[in-house]
Amino acid sequence: xxxxxxxxxxxxxxxxxxxxxxxxxxxxxxxxxxxxxxxxxxxxxxxxxxxxxxxxxxxxxxxxxxxxxxxxxxxxxxxxxxxxxxxxxxxxxxxxxxxxxxxxxxxxxxxxxxxxxxxxxxxxxxxxxxxxxxxxxxxxxxxxxxxxxxxxxxxxxxxxxxxxxxxxxxxxxxxxxxxxxxxxxxxxxxxxxxxxxxxxxxxxxxxxxxxxxxxxxxxxxxxxxxxxxxxxxxxxxxxxxxxxxxxxxxxxxxxxxxxxxxxxxxxxxxxxxxxxxxxxxxxxxxxxxxxxxxxxxxxxxxxxxxxxxxxxxxxxxxxxxxxxxxxxxxxxxxxxxxxxxxxxxxxxxxxxxxxxxxxxxxxxxxxxxxxxxxxxxxxxxxxxxxxxxxxxxxxxxxxxxxxxxxxxxxxxxxxxxxxxxxxxxxxxxxxxxxxxxxxxxxxxxxxxxxxxxxxxxxxxxxxxxxxxxxxxxxxxxxxxxxxxxxxxxxxxxxxxxxxxxxxxxxxxxxxxxxxxxxxxxxxxxxxxxxxxxxxxxxxxxxxxxxxxxxxxxxxxxxxxxxxxxxxxxxxxxxxxxxxxxxxxxxxxxxxxxxxxxxxxxxxxxxxxxxxxxxxxxxxxxxxxxxxxxxxxxxxxxxxxxxxxxxxxxxxxxxxxxxxxxxxxxxxxxxxxxxxxxxxxxxxxxxxxxxxxxxxxxxxxxxxxxxxxxxxxxxxxxxxxxxxxxxxxxxxxxxxxxxxxxxxxxxxxxxxxxxxxxxxxxxxxxxxxxxxxxxxxxxxxxxxxxxxxxxxxxxxxxxxxxxxxxxxxxxxxxxxxxxxxxxxxxxxxxxxxxxxxxxxxxxxxxxxxxxxxxxxxxxxxxxxxxxxxxxxxxxxxxxxxxxxxxxxxxxxxxxxxxxxxxxxxxxxxxxxxxxxxxxxxxxxxxxxx
Numbered sequence: 001x002x003x004x005x006x007x008x009x010x011x012x013x014x015x016x017x018x019x020x021x022x023x024x025x026x027x028x029x030x031x032x033x034x035x036x037x038x039x040x041x042x043x044x045x046x047x048x049x050x051x052x053x054x055x056x057x058x059x060x061x062x063x064x065x066x067x068x069x070x071x072x073x074x075x076x077x078x079x080x081x082x083x084x085x086x087x088x089x090x091x092x093x094x095x096x097x098x099x100x101x102x103x104x105x106x107x108x109x110x111x112x113x114x115x116x117x118x119x120x121x122x123x124x125x126x127x128x129x130x131x132x133x134x135x136x137x138x139x140x141x142x143x144x145x146x147x148x149x150x151x152x153x154x155x156x157x158x159x160x161x162x163x164x165x166x167x168x169x170x171x172x173x174x175x176x177x178x179x180x181x182x183x184x185x186x187x188x189x190x191x192x193x194x195x196x197x198x199x200x201x202x203x204x205x206x207x208x209x210x211x212x213x214x215x216x217x218x219x220x221x222x223x224x225x226x227x228x229x230x231x232x233x234x235x236x237x238x239x240x241x242x243x244x245x246x247x248x249x250x251x252x253x254x255x256x257x258x259x260x261x262x263x264x265x266x267x268x269x270x271x272x273x274x275x276x277x278x279x280x281x282x283x284x285x286x287x288x289x290x291x292x293x294x295x296x297x298x299x300x301x302x303x304x305x306x307x308x309x310x311x312x313x314x315x316x317x318x319x320x321x322x323x324x325x326x327x328x329x330x331x332x333x334x335x336x337x338x339x340x341x342x343x344x345x346x347x348x349x350x351x352x353x354x355x356x357x358x359x360x361x362x363x364x365x366x367x368x369x370x371x372x373x374x375x376x377x378x379x380x381x382x383x384x385x386x387x388x389x390x391x392x393x394x395x396x397x398x399x400x401x402x403x404x405x406x407x408x409x410x411x412x413x414x415x416x417x418x419x420x421x422x423x424x425x426x427x428x429x430x431x432x433x434x435x436x437x438x439x440x441x442x443x444x445x446x447x448x449x450x451x452x453x454x455x456x457x458x459x460x461x462x463x464x465x466x467x468x469x470x471x472x473x474x475x476x477x478x479x480x481x482x483x484x485x486x487x488x489x490x491x492x493x494x495x496x497x498x499x500x501x502x503x504x505x506x507x508x509x510x511x512x513x514x515x516x517x518x519x520x521x522x523x524x525x526x527x528x529x530x531x532x533x534x535x536x537x538x539x540x541x542x543x544x545x546x547x548x549x550x551x552x553x554x555x556x557x558x559x560x561x562x563x564x565x566x567x568x569x570x571x572x573x574x575x576x577x578x579x580x581x582x583x584x585x586x587x588x589x590x591x592x593x594x595x596x597x598x599x600x601x602x603x604x605x606x607x608x609x610x611x612x613x614x615x616x617x618x619x620x621x622x623x624x625x626x627x628x629x630x631x632x633x634x635x636x637x638x639x640x641x642x643x644x645x646x647x648x649x650x651x652x653x654x655x656x657x658x659x660x661x662x663x664x665x666x667x668x669x670x671x672x673x674x675x676x677x678x679x680x681x682x683x684x685x686x687x688x689x690x691x692x693x694x695x696x697x698x699x700x701x702x703x704x705x706x707x708x709x710x711x712x713x714x715x716x717x718x719x720x721x722x723x724x725x726x727x728x729x730x731x732x733x734x735x736x737x738x739x740x741x742x743x744x745x746x747x748x749x750x751x752x753x754x755x756x757x758x759x760x761x762x763x764x765x766x767x768x769x770x771x772x773x774x775x776x777x778x779x780x781x782x783x784x785x786x787x788x789x790x791x792x793x794x795x796x797x798x799x800x801x802x803x804x805x806x807x808x809x810x811x812x813x814x815x816x817x818x819x820x821x822x823x824x825x826x827x828x829x830x831x832x833x834x835x836x837x838x839x840x841x842x843x844x845x846x847x848x849x850x851x852x853x854x855x856x857x858x859x860x861x862x863x864x865x866x867x868x869x870x871x872x873x874x875x876x877x878x879x880x881x882x883x884x885x886x887x888x889x890x891x892x893x894x895x896x897x898x899x900x901x902x903x904x905x906x907x908x909x910x911x912x913x914x915x916x917x918x919x920x921x922x923x924x925x926x927x928x
Contacts, residue, residue: 152208179235375445389444655677723883
């Protein structure tokens, strides 16, 4: 289920005020009016979710009338069973009163299934929810019109996703099972190499045509790519075995080719049963693939051209023919003891036509040889044999060996063992028994190894979707990175992760890293006597630098072997860091802003394209998350040891709060102070620009509550002395959205006795914002009398948009805009002046930050800003010093009479544009 944004038309909002056809939104009414009646249907529900109106198109589509649907839910109108997942999704969306869009397998009144697209729009204004307007489209024929393979004419994978629910619904009614199959051609590469690609295309085309001819009307065949096809089959009345036998005869008829003799296609099919409750298409295809690999392994000795996934045999699916001789037990052990010497020499044969053994490398080849020897150990039990095979399959996946290479190596050994068996000087019946033992052991072990191999690959694939969900849970970069690290370390073979950025000198700073990387750093320092040198952008061969300079993923397959110094090699080995993948994290323009380095426990772990794709997807997600962060991207990198130190200082009470005055630019009157936090580290004071970006949510929450208490305490003291001054406290966006934020503010107001009107909460422009959630949170605080200002306007990307939509009373123009006046005075003055007028037009007071020199103060005055803040007015100070600073001050600026060149430039701009602004007091003044 995905939620969709509400829409507007040129004539008004889409909401309705009352149920009935006249209450449909303009957009829905237009769609119903112009769309074919038999394709588009509309229905209205009341606030309880019950059907209150429907159009003739809905009656034609479903067979329901309004009278028959009264007091029935939308799910019932769509024919959804109560325990169907789609029914739960609809109920959840309707309970949240959010727009939704979903495609689902629905039923007509006759219980005939159809594929429906359902769009729902909540109707009525805020606080006056009237129900949903729902648009239903019949997409049953659409899945057949999705992209077709131009060679075979078969449908693509999207049709498989759409068709499976319909097949399951039919099977539940008929009681016949549904199975998913994965089919490919044996020796297809040889056809291409011997007769050319035109011959290969002819064979694929013939297979596609024959599948359409051989399948029942309720079944589906699609081409996944290459010589691989997927099938969805419903068990026919004559049974699946007879059905598959007939299909195989059709598929394996000779195919005429342009040059050469007819080709007889050899096909292998892996099957798995579809569970009726929660089918996982990716899992089904993976299981079917394991079964396909198994039947290919059996080669010419197989009894059928199909094979079932092993677990289906336990769940009641058709079994392959039961071997006449058990693969384990005393009799099998006796046969193996007699033949062991002959069979052990099978792997020593140099036959390696596909180069699988060479691709494994010496270490894995030795492990595989050892496994094959133990596989034929007479004392081996099936459980132990399976566990050993799973362990080997996992290791192969982590060492970068793909499934086909693993299978090919297994097949080569198996064929060699078979040939040795056939030449034993035994009776034919005993040789057949031994052959069955070898076949069953090798087949079950390969299936277990491929299953474990697939689980590793599947975990990496699933990790990307799991990581993407983290962005909705963690709004701050430090928290998000740590959550990503936890997810990475849960993956097989991943032992460490690092996020690094170069500082101003080009030296990479390790901002975030996991425990094992810390072990490496400590081991290196112990062995070398000095800290590990971070890479610099001048070291072109370093993996971090390669990723940074090229903007592409970079891999070092064996870092222990390639390390330049003995200390580095020993430290890497001690920490278990054997391979590394460096992933660039890009900004909005695709330029690297950080590097994620993922460390693996096995050399070559990141060699496969699947794992590289995993790294690329991970970098893409982190890039999206980076660009959502508040203030962090502009900050200098912070070493993890410094981050830990900042947290220790914060929780150790080493925080001091200062105040910086904000004055009215018309007369210099003190109107507000901003609360500023500093960390005290011995004799050193850490400014907020260094430690704030390094803090996570809980640290920022603690800092806000402390700053709030401090500021309101001071505000109450000033009020008691007859000096009413507002106090500004920075409120991070994630803290604002916490459900307890209003309670924290209310408790601080009650504890200090301060007037709520004395509190102004400052929100960063660049805070990632869900506008609706932010508005609701701000309105709750605003009801107490608290006001809001947007801090650092101009430092982010969405400030004006948020100012227009959220209840701010003031905006602070960021110092980064003000300082540009030294580079381009005329353009900057014009821009700032136009910005001040725009903010005034929005009804906002304007505070100009960064006024560090007298001429900047004059510029702000002449441009019409309301308030000013900066070193030229006052530096941050202890609260006790505020009264002395404020006494006897003279305001040197005279509006309209600037004494500096910058002030005169600002006045001239304002005078030249005053005629465009009727509200400007300078309109019609001198010079016009």
